[in-house]
Amino acid sequence: MSASSHAPLHVVVAGGGIAGVEAVLALGDLAGDAVRMTLVAPDSEFELKPLRTAVPFAADHRRRHPLRELTRNLPVELRQDAVAAVEPDRHVVRLAEGGELHYDALVVAVGARPRPAYQRALTFGASPRTEALNGLLADLDEHYSRSVAFIVAPGVSWSLPLYELALMTAAEVWSMGIDDVQLELITPESAPLAIFGPAASSAVAKLLDDAGVAFRPGAYAEVDARGRITVRPGGHEVEARRVVALPLLDGPRVPGVPADPHGFIPVDDHGRVRGLDDVYAAGDGADFPIKQGGLGCQQADAVAEHLAARAGADLEPRPFRPVLRGKLLTGHGAQYLRNPLHGGAGESRASDFQLWSPATKVSGRYLSLWLNHLDAGGTRGLATPAPAPPHVDDVDIEVPLPAPYELRRRTLAFDPYSPVRHPVSRA
Numbered sequence: 001m002s003a004s005s006h007a008p009l010h011v012v013v014a015g016g017g018i019a020g021v022e023a024v025l026a027l028g029d030l031a032g033d034a035v036r037m038t039l040v041a042p043d044s045e046f047e048l049k050p051l052r053t054a055v056p057f058a059a060d061h062r063r064r065h066p067l068r069e070l071t072r073n074l075p076v077e078l079r080q081d082a083v084a085a086v087e088p089d090r091h092v093v094r095l096a097e098g099g100e101l102h103y104d105a106l107v108v109a110v111g112a113r114p115r116p117a118y119q120r121a122l123t124f125g126a127s128p129r130t131e132a133l134n135g136l137l138a139d140l141d142e143h144y145s146r147s148v149a150f151i152v153a154p155g156v157s158w159s160l161p162l163y164e165l166a167l168m169t170a171a172e173v174w175s176m177g178i179d180d181v182q183l184e185l186i187t188p189e190s191a192p193l194a195i196f197g198p199a200a201s202s203a204v205a206k207l208l209d210d211a212g213v214a215f216r217p218g219a220y221a222e223v224d225a226r227g228r229i230t231v232r233p234g235g236h237e238v239e240a241r242r243v244v245a246l247p248l249l250d251g252p253r254v255p256g257v258p259a260d261p262h263g264f265i266p267v268d269d270h271g272r273v274r275g276l277d278d279v280y281a282a283g284d285g286a287d288f289p290i291k292q293g294g295l296g297c298q299q300a301d302a303v304a305e306h307l308a309a310r311a312g313a314d315l316e317p318r319p320f321r322p323v324l325r326g327k328l329l330t331g332h333g334a335q336y337l338r339n340p341l342h343g344g345a346g347e348s349r350a351s352d353f354q355l356w357s358p359a360t361k362v363s364g365r366y367l368s369l370w371l372n373h374l375d376a377g378g379t380r381g382l383a384t385p386a387p388a389p390p391h392v393d394d395v396d397i398e399v400p401l402p403a404p405y406e407l408r409r410r411t412l413a414f415d416p417y418s419p420v421r422h423p424v425s426r427a
Contacts, residue, residue: 008033008034008035008036008075008311009031009034009035009036009104009105009307009310009311010035010036010037010038010102010103010104010105011027011035011036011037011038011103011104011105011106011107011307012037012038012040012093012101012103012105012106012107013037013038013039013040013076013107013109014040014083014093014106014107014108014109014110014254015040015041015108015109015110015111015283015285016039016040016041016042016043016046016067017046017049017109017110017111017283017296018048018049018283018293018296018297018362018364018367019109019111019282019283019284019293019296019297019299019300020039020041020107020109020110020282020283020300021046021067021070021367021370022282022296022297022300022301022304022364022365022366022367023107023109023282023300023303023304024037024039024070024074024076025070025074025366025367025370026300026301026304026305026365026366027304027307027308028073028074028075028076029366030304030305030308030313030315031304031307031308031311031312031313032075033075034308034311034312034313035075035307035308035311036075036076036077037074037075037076037077038076038077038078038079038101038103039067039070039076039077039078039079040079040081040082040083040093040095040101041067041078041079041080041081042080042081042082042096043067043080044066044067044068044080045064045065045066045067046064046065046066046067047063047064048063048361048362048371049125049293050161050293050361050362051063051361052124052125053124053161053164053165053168053329054164054168054329057168057171057172057331063371063375065371065374069370069374079095079101081095081096081097081099082095082096082097082110083095083096083108083110083254084096084255085254085255085256086106086108086254086255086256086257086279087256088256088257088276088277088278088279090102091103091104091106091278093106103278104278105278105279105280105307105310106278106279106280107271107280107281107282107300107303107307108252108254108257108265108273108279108280108281108282108285109281109282109283109285109296109300110252110254110283110285111252111283111284111285112249112250112251112252112264112284112285112291113249113250113251113252113263114247114248114249114250115247115248115249115250116245116247116248117151117153117155117156117245117246117247117248118151118153118223118243118245119223119225120223120224120225120226120227120243121151121223121227121243121244121245122136122242122243122244122245123245123246123247124161124162124165124244124245124246124247125161125246125247133165133244136148136169136242136244137169137172137173139242140169140172140173140176140178140181141173141176141178145241145242146180146181146182146241147181147182147183147184147239147240147241147242148169148181148182148183148184148240148241148242148243148244149184149185149186149221149229149238149240149242149243149244150162150163150165150166150169150183150184150185150186150213150244150245151185151186151187151221151223151229151243151244151245152185152186152187152188152189152245152246153221153245153246153248154188154220155248156246156247156248157195157289157290157291158246158290158291158292159187159189159193159195159246160193160292160326160328161246162185162187162244162245162246163185163192163193163204163208163328164328164329164330165244166183166185166208166211166213166244167207167208167211167213167328167329167330167331168329168330168331169183170183170211170212170213170331171211171330171331171332172331174211174212182214182240183211183212183213183214184213184214184215184216184238184240185208185213185214185215185216186216186219186221186229186231186238187215187216187217187219188217188218188219188220189217189218190217190218191205191217192204192205192208192215192217193326193328193337195290195324195339196324196326196337196338196339196348196350197339197347197348198348199347199348199349199350200326200337200338200339200348200349200350202350203335203337203350204328204335204337204350207328207330207335211330211331216231216238219231219232220232220233221238223243223245227243229243249284249291250262250263251263251264251265251285251287252264252265252285254285257273257276257279257281258273258274258275258276260287264285264286264287265281265285265286265287266287267280267281267282267286267287267288267299269302269319269320269321270302270303270305270306270317270319270320271286271299271300271302271303271306271320272306280303280306280307281303282296282299282300282302282303283296283299283300284296286299288320288322290322290324290341292324292326293361293362293364294324294325294326294362294363294364295322295324297362297363297364297365297366297367298320298321298322298323298365299320300364301365301366302317302318302319302320305317305318321340321342322340322341322342323338323339323340323341323342324337324338324339324340324341325337325338325355325356325363326338327359327360327361327363333352334352334359335350335351335352336349336350336351336352336353336354336355336356336359337349337350337355338350338355338356358372360372
């Protein structure tokens with residue numbers, strides 16, 4: 001299906017998380033009135049979930065923003081509901097609370113389903129609650145526990161949050177004057193955060209060493225019902241009173257949408273679902289093996305460009321070419337990590353200074369600017385962040401337009417490097 005000069009392309013976006021919001025913002029910028037959107041989200045608010053690791057340490061607060069903010073400047077209707085099934089032959093989405101939505105194009109950005117990797121472990125990220133980690137910190141403070149193992153379970157592809165928890169726990173206990181706690185990070189990775197490449201691994205290894213966190217690479221940990229830890233290969237037993245782990249992720253298995261054996265949605269480089277017409281997917285629910293918010297934004301951007309071109313925008317849709325960016329909270333600031341996952345886009349980098357701007361926890365070309373706008377009160381435009389230091393030469397840095405200016409539909413290119421240029425209305 002395609003849009004005519006009289007009827008805008010109706011795009012239904014399923015999911016109000018990182019990829020879903022990025023898709024709405026990007027499509028609103030690139031296509032303007034050539035599309036109308038319906039955002040179907042089970043919650044009325046957007047939460048930046050990667051900041052949950054900082055909450056127990058008071059390093060940051062959990063940020064929630066009403067999704068209604070999207071409707072102020074964009075051609076989008078918000079439906080608080082969930083997708084129960086898709087009927088692609090009819091171009092219909094069936095909703096959990098009853099009713100149907102017809103679409104010209106559908107973007108599935110419903111995320112993945114977390115489940116605990118171990119029965120006897122504090123699983124961080126399986127639910128919105130962070131109180132369990134507060135309890136662990138209290139136990140360490142009161143000497144009920146003297147050892148903690150942070151375990152990356154086999155099957156976890158995005159381990160950065162566990163490194164944050166280990167480093168910030170170390171900073172917290174040392175700040176309490178406690179020097180007899182044993183902290184260890186056990187992982188199948190060959191080096192610390194190996195996915196970011198050698199430069200970043202070296203920097204993170206030093207952070208762990210300086211924090212007193214022992215690092216055990218190439219290790220596959222088993223945790224039995226009594227909490228005993230056995231490491232393979234070798235069968236070595238690790239002594240730790242408490243275990244902290246990240247959840248495993250299963251695909252969403254949306255009825256009517258193809259899925260691989262693990263439930264994830266197979267897509268091509270433009271986010272098109274393989275085997276279906278007019279259906280796209282982005283974010284953790286898609287079958288790209290690394291599940292990370294910034295990559296979800298990049299997937300959503302590729303989808304938005306393809307849809308905008310279909311709607312008549314004068315641009316050549318670019319395929320998804322992942323560049324991994326991670327802001328690692330350490331308890332003493334942050335380490336910025338960057339690694340292109342495709343050829344010809346530079347090398348692995350690590351820096352105490354920001355390698356992208358705005359230097360948000362999740363780097364989204366549109367999402368970062370939208371969140372900066374809301375955090376600034378939503379009334380005085382986007383605050384201009386501190387400039388990157390001169391030696392930073394990333395060609396794909398996202399730089400916000402100079403403040404002050406207003407967010408207005410069709411008059412602002414949210415992305416300064418948008419393929420479609422709009423006149424900018426300045427205050």
